[in-house]
Amino acid sequence: MLRTAVVWRVAATFWTVICLAGAARPLRAEPWPCDVRTADRIVAIGDVHGAYDQFTALLRAARLVDERERWIGGRATLIQTGDVLDRGPDSRRVVDLLRKLEREAPRRRGRVIALLGNHELMRLIGDWRYVSRGEYEAYRTSASGDVRDRTLDRLVSHGAARAKHERTVFDAAAFREQFERDTPLGALEMRLAFDARGDHGQWVRTRPTVGRVNGLVFVHGGVSESIASLGCEGINDIVRKEIASLPWPPEQVTSLTATSETGPLWYRGLVLEPEARLAQTIDGILDRMRARAIIVGHTALLPGRIATRLGGRVVQIDSGMLGGLFFPGGVPSALEVAGDQWTAIYVDRREPVPAPALQPSGVAVR
Numbered sequence: 313m314l315r316t317a318v319v320w321r322v323a324a325t326f327w328t329v330i331c332l333a334g335a336a337r338p339l340r341a342e343p344w345p346c347d348v349r350t351a352d353r354i355v356a357i358g359d360v361h362g363a364y365d366q367f368t369a370l371l372r373a374a375r376l377v378d379e380r381e382r383w384i385g386g387r388a389t390l391i392q393t394g395d396v397l398d399r400g401p402d403s404r405r406v407v408d409l410l411r412k413l414e415r416e417a418p419r420r421r422g423r424v425i426a427l428l429g430n431h432e433l434m435r436l437i438g439d440w441r442y443v444s445r446g447e448y449e450a451y452r453t454s455a456s457g458d459v460r461d462r463t464l465d466r467l468v469s470h471g472a473a474r475a476k477h478e479r480t481v482f483d484a485a486a487f488r489e490q491f492e493r494d495t496p497l498g499a500l501e502m503r504l505a506f507d508a509r510g511d512h513g514q515w516v517r518t519r520p521t522v523g524r525v526n527g528l529v530f531v532h533g534g535v536s537e538s539i540a541s542l543g544c545e546g547i548n549d550i551v552r553k554e555i556a557s558l559p560w561p562p563e564q565v566t567s568l569t570a571t572s573e574t575g576p577l578w579y580r581g582l583v584l585e586p587e588a589r590l591a592q593t594i595d596g597i598l599d600r601m602r603a604r605a606i607i608v609g610h611t612a613l614l615p616g617r618i619a620t621r622l623g624g625r626v627v628q629i630d631s632g633m634l635g636g637l638f639f640p641g642g643v644p645s646a647l648e649v650a651g652d653q654w655t656a657i658y659v660d661r662r663e664p665v666p667a668p669a670l671q672p673s674g675v676a677v678r
Contacts (some may be wrong), residue, residue: 345425345523346544352387352422353650354525355657358609358630359429360392362400362447363644366633366659368409370644373659381409383416390417391523393609393629394429394532394577400634401446407512428519428551429532430577430610433570435506436516436558445496451505452498459500464491508558521551521576528649529603533610534579537593539569540600547576582626583611594622605668607647615641618656624668 355374360367371377376385392410397403414424431442468484475482506513522544523530529544539547547569554560554570569575582590598604609630613619616631616639632642646657647665654665 344520344545344548348525350389354389356391356607356647358393359395360406361634362403363634364402364405366644369659374646374657383413385422387421389423391425391530394427395431397435398431398442399638401444403447404450425523428521432516448496448498451502456497520548522547527604529601529606531576533577534582534608535597536574536579538574540597580611583628594625612639616643618645620666624666
């Protein structure tokens with residue numbers, strides 16, 4: 313996954329060498345979306361992974377944007393459950409569109425809640441194994457060649473000086489060849505964009521991990537028994553604090569909520585565990601989260617579809633939107649919740665989805 317020492321050493325080197333000097337701007341604190349109430353429809357969309365064309369086609373099918381990607385959803389609430397980055401070529405356009413809709417929707421009394429996914433976390437910590445060529449190209453400018461050459465010169469100078477001090481051999485030619493192979497044009501600009509001082513980095517760092525709307529919990533990976541007692545606010549608080557403390561010492565990585573396999577960004581148990589086993593714990597998880605259902609992305613169901621488990625108490629909405637080699641048979645999809653009417657929206661059709669009980673024990677619906 314993202315925990316190898318090599319990944320951390322490479323990330324540390326890049327941040328040290330290419331990041332701009334000076335302290336990061338303080339992050340703007342916003343209330344967590346943990347007690348959102350609405351009488352209007354909710355539309356939830358799972359993993360996008362840079363599939364801009366599919367994403368916008370789905371937003372139009374859901375009547376949230378027009379042909380020019382302007383908000384027409386009125387008072388609707390759009391929730392995107394993370395993983396807009398990596399794999400596909402157009403993640404920058406997806407991020408910029410979500411940010412635009414975040415500004416536009418409130419003018420029509422609507423709302424956009426974009427959650428954190430594990431691939432957003434990976435981008436922040438320097439695990440770039442799934443970054444596509446198109447994503448690098450999106451940050452490439454006419455000056456990218458000069459930026460890479462100057463950065464490489466600094467790294468070579470640093471490597472030579474260190475080798476001299478340690479009385480070791482430094483092969484500058486081999487280093488240059490490897491660096492150019494591993495650093496496409498645009499890569500350095502993208503790293504700066506996702507730094508704590510960067511425009512996209514600031515946006516990602518302010519993403520909530522969990523949202524709760526009308527007693528429905530939305531999260532990228534899932535909520536396991538081990539974190540349910542934290543509740544919506546507690547999970548958001550701890551992940552935000554962990555991200556604010558980047559870079560992390562390698563020895564601490566496995567103990568963090570943000571990187572744990574049972575944490576909210578990586579957990580797959582709600583989708584993959586046998587229902588008979590999950591039935592023993594799901595009510596307790598829902599009670600502690602003050603929820604009647606949990607809606608998750610992260611684990612794609614192929615061929616692409618939205619599916620429910622345990623009578624609608626768990627809803628899986630990652631349908632492999634990007635498709636292609638990564639998600640064969642994947643399609644864009646959205647879950648629409650309009651009162652007690654739940655609908656799976658696809659670009660070419662709509663299908664009913666079983667809804668959970670309207671009012672579970674322990675959840676006050678106002």
